[in-house]
Amino acid sequence: MRIPIIASINASINNGSSVGDWTMFAKLVQNAGADALELNIYYIPTNTNLPAGEVEQTYVNILKAVKAEVTIPVAVKLSPFFTNFANMAKRLSDAGANGLVMFNRFYQPDIDLETLEVKPNILLSTPMAMRVPLRWIAILYGRLSASLAATSGIHRAPDVLKMLMAGADVTMLCSTLIRHGVGHIKVIESELVAWMEEHEYESVSQLKGSLSQKNCPAPSAFERAQYMRAISNYTVS
Numbered sequence: 001m002r003i004p005i006i007a008s009i010n011a012s013i014n015n016g017s018s019v020g021d022w023t024m025f026a027k028l029v030q031n032a033g034a035d036a037l038e039l040n041i042y043y044i045p046t047n048t049n050l051p052a053g054e055v056e057q058t059y060v061n062i063l064k065a066v067k068a069e070v071t072i073p074v075a076v077k078l079s080p081f082f083t084n085f086a087n088m089a090k091r092l093s094d095a096g097a098n099g100l101v102m103f104n105r106f107y108q109p110d111i112d113l114e115t116l117e118v119k120p121n122i123l124l125s126t127p128m129a130m131r132v133p134l135r136w137i138a139i140l141y142g143r144l145s146a147s148l149a150a151t152s153g154i155h156r157a158p159d160v161l162k163m164l165m166a167g168a169d170v171t172m173l174c175s176t177l178i179r180h181g182v183g184h185i186k187v188i189e190s191e192l193v194a195w196m197e198e199h200e201y202e203s204v205s206q207l208k209g210s211l212s213q214k215n216c217p218a219p220s221a222f223e224r225a226q227y228m229r230a231i232s233n234y235t236v237s
Contacts, residue, residue: 004035004036005033005034005035005036006034006035006036006037006038006075007029007032007034007036007037007038008037008038008040008077009022009025009026009029009037009038009039009040010040010041010042011024011025019061019062019065019066022039022062022065022066023065023066023068023069026039026066026069026070026074027069027070030070030071030072034072035072035073036072036073036074036075036098037066037070037072037073037074037075038074038075038076038077038101039062039063039066039074039075039076039077040077040101040104041059041062041076041077041078041104042104042106043055043058043059044106052082052083056082056088056091059076059078059088059092060091060092060095063076063092063095063096063097064095064096067095067096073098073099074096074097074098074099075097075098075099075100075101075146075147075149076092076097076099076100076101077100077101077102077103077104077151078092078100078101078102078103078104079103079104079106080102080103080132080133080136085136086136086139086140086143089136089140089144089146090143090144092146093144093145093146094145097146098146098147099146099147099148099149099169099170100140100144100146100147100148100149101149101151101172102132102133102136102137102148102149102150102151102152103132103133103136103151103152104152105125105129105152107120107121107122108121108123109121124175124178124179125152125153125155125174125175126153126155126175127153127154127155127156127159128153129152129153130150130152130153130154130159130162130163131153132152133150133151133152133153133163133168134150134162134163134166135222137150137163137166137167137168137212138166138167138211138212138213138216138222139212139213139222139223140167141166141167141209141212141213141214142167142209142212142214143214147169147170148167148168148169148170149168149169149170149171149172150163150166150168150170150171150172151171151172151174153175154171154172154173154176155173155175155176156176156188156191157187157188157189157191157192157195158195159171160188160192161192161195161207164204164207164208165207165208165209165210165211165212166209166211166212167208167209167212167214168208169208173185173188176188
């Protein structure tokens with residue numbers, strides 16, 4: 001069985017406008033044989049005079065420039081930090097993104113109190129991290145032409161099942177494989193198959209989107225953010 005290779009690139013963004021490095025690397029990875037490309041746009045704007053609209057347009061400009069240079073499918077990996085993420089997702093889908101990967105996890109800096117230096121601090125994800133992509137995939141399912149990929153916080157078969165039911169086309173694993181090794185994929189797959197057989201699902205397509213905002217019994221639940229309503233139903237496990 002041939003496994004498709006998806007190359008992920010993260011190039012520089014100078015003053016929020018540079019696209020040259022992105023197109024250069026995109027062409028290089030396509031020529032190297034990649035089957036698809038992920039644009040991992042890891043961008044933290046710090047210019048206090050840079051309007052939000054220009055930041056958003058930078059993403060669209062990078063995508064359009066890369067799409068003009070390559071023929072393989074292109075996905076965009078995003079952070080959730082947009083004023084209207086639904087609109088940003090639609091803009092990228094309309095601009096030609098074949099897929100959207102949700103979400104990027106920024107590595108937050110830490111301070112070493114002994115050396116008094118700022119240092120990187122890499123923390124592996126926990127299952128709690130999947131709540132944000134779960135919500136947005138469920139909201140966007142059926143509204144965009146782009147495929148939806150879920151990443152961050154997916155550690156076990158139940159996590160995969162939830163993402164598929166929300167509407168994900170793909171679920172991605174990283175932290176759990178660092179913790180348990182690549183062989184953990186087989187564990188997740190076998191547990192996924194066992195659950196589907198027990199609950200009489202015949203295919204993944206039957207699962208996909210079944211509990212998205214479009215199809216679930218209480219679609220407004222994906223838009224609620226009231227802490228008091230949530231905490232009133234909390235029980236200690």
